[in-house]
Amino acid sequence: MSQYVQDVIALTCANNPHETEFLQTVTEVLSTLSGVVEKNPKYQKAKILERLVEPERAILFRVPWVDDQGETRINRGYRVKFNSALGPYKGGLRFHPTVNLSVLKFLGFEQIFKNALTMQPIGGSKGGSNFDPKGKSDNEVMQFCQSFMTELCRHIGANTDVPAGDIGVGGREIGYLFGQYKRLRNEFTGALTGKGISWGGSLIRSEATGYGCVYFAAEMQSVIGDSLEGKTCLVSGSGNVAQYCVEKLIHMGARPITMSDSSGYIHDPGGITQDKLEWVMDLKNNRRGRIQEYAEKFPGATYHETDRGADCNPIWQLDAKCAFPCATQNEINAKDAQNLINAGVKLISEGANMPTTNEAIGVLQSGGVALGPAKAANAGGVAVSALEMVQNSIRTAWTREEVDERLKEIMQGVFRQCAEAAHEYAKPGDYVAGANCAGFVRVGDAMLDQGVV
Ligand code: NDP
Numbered sequence: 001m002s003q004y005v006q007d008v009i010a011l012t013c014a015n016n017p018h019e020t021e022f023l024q025t026v027t028e029v030l031s032t033l034s035g036v037v038e039k040n041p042k043y044q045k046a047k048i049l050e051r052l053v054e055p056e057r058a059i060l061f062r063v064p065w066v067d068d069q070g071e072t073r074i075n076r077g078y079r080v081k082f083n084s085a086l087g088p089y090k091g092g093l094r095f096h097p098t099v100n101l102s103v104l105k106f107l108g109f110e111q112i113f114k115n116a117l118t119m120q121p122i123g124g125s126k127g128g129s130n131f132d133p134k135g136k137s138d139n140e141v142m143q144f145c146q147s148f149m150t151e152l153c154r155h156i157g158a159n160t161d162v163p164a165g166d167i168g169v170g171g172r173e174i175g176y177l178f179g180q181y182k183r184l185r186n187e188f189t190g191a192l193t194g195k196g197i198s199w200g201g202s203l204i205r206s207e208a209t210g211y212g213c214v215y216f217a218a219e220m221q222s223v224i225g226d227s228l229e230g231k232t233c234l235v236s237g238s239g240n241v242a243q244y245c246v247e248k249l250i251h252m253g254a255r256p257i258t259m260s261d262s263s264g265y266i267h268d269p270g271g272i273t274q275d276k277l278e279w280v281m282d283l284k285n286n287r288r289g290r291i292q293e294y295a296e297k298f299p300g301a302t303y304h305e306t307d308r309g310a311d312c313n314p315i316w317q318l319d320a321k322c323a324f325p326c327a328t329q330n331e332i333n334a335k336d337a338q339n340l341i342n343a344g345v346k347l348i349s350e351g352a353n354m355p356t357t358n359e360a361i362g363v364l365q366s367g368g369v370a371l372g373p374a375k376a377a378n379a380g381g382v383a384v385s386a387l388e389m390v391q392n393s394i395r396t397a398w399t400r401e402e403v404d405e406r407l408k409e410i411m412q413g414v415f416r417q418c419a420e421a422a423h424e425y426a427k428p429g430d431y432v433a434g435a436n437c438a439g440f441v442r443v444g445d446a447m448l449d450q451g452v453v
Contacts, residue, residue, distance in 0.1 A: 002034040008049040019102035025109050028358050032433035035425035048444045057081040061151040065143040077148050079127035079155055082108040085446035088159055089125035092166030097132045113439030114375040117414045120386035125161055133168050145176035153181050158189040164385045165194045190392030193385035202388035204403040210244025212380015212411045217349035219415035220370045229253035232320040236260045237327030238284050238291045241351040245324050246277050258315055265315045266294040268301040316340045326351030337363035350374035376418050376435040383410045
């Protein structure tokens, strides 16, 4: 690792001592950039790395709301505007009890590179709250969203910062957030993406992250002269990304056999079919139930409860060829990585953000597993969000086929950039380094052009 990179990592650790998740991603990204910065001293001269690791602005605010019992509740809201070198800030909102500044800085930092890889004109940001929508009534979710947006609306806008969904923020939450934004600002603009189709949303936005993650995997397979057809696949999660990842795997003739939530996972050796998936979508998106019910509904499937004291995740021990982690960060540790290799997995495409620990990345790469990193493999979601912004600006709506075709082309472009940058700055097939280097060069050059800001 170059001295410059080591110094910036050390500086970031010293400046943010308690931000574990943020330091994890900064270490992962910067440690792959030595080749680029050594070849191009201009980045060090202009202190691009030092500037990149500082958000341009981070906002923290109180979110008071009243629950169904008339009790006043207080949550914390955030928006971390990391980098606007390439365009207006863009990145999702996460509502989950584990949300804190470190988690949002990790997500915002990742978002900079991901958005750059899509080749769309968007900067990187992320936001959210420690509010937990699980177990809340629709009215409570609306009360919270309205209070959250009452503050956030001062900081966002179609040309400033455009939030979307993430964990705990789906169509229902975006609807309530948009309604309050419109009411307070008295304007109907594309200040949020992931909107309902009848009021400015883009077709394929819901599907985009999961579909894109599978398109990326298909590209990884095609360079080795293979495809996803007939491959047994492990998928974690059962939310937005997991659902559409499973759907696209089914379309491509693969055989997804697992899904999960934070309580446990289901294993369906016969394969999750379209009918079963539609049942899961109703369970998760409408009835808001637990994945356990799948095993009660479909004979042959089994349910395995999460053991919180375990040192590994049993979902990654099942025999398969491909794995698609689509739940949350750090769901594959070094032991899981070894289990995946032992189970015969040759390809991983990350639907979730930072699902693999840095140690696990090393184990997988040494074991010859092709690893599609999140900032590339799950870029389809934000890419279609950017397409939603375009459609809103020109007041039109493209067809499903048109958006899906653009998504596929964007994912092919993302893959191409990762493969080429891996070749140029790291080693062929190292898509982790390739994604970081390609994203960095695009953002770093724009920052150089724009002077010291
Ligand atoms: P959802 O809220 O729709 O689903 C999240 C899923 O992950 C649920 O099944 C949830 O289970 C599970 N999960 C969440 N936290 C944990 C945990 N700590 N342990 C185990 N399981 C957990 O979110 P999304 O599908 O939108 O997001 C999933 C991942 O994809 C996240 O990493 C997100 O950042 C990333 N992503 C999402 C994009 C999008 O467009 N939505 C775009 C790019 C990346 P439970 O219900 O029990 O909590």
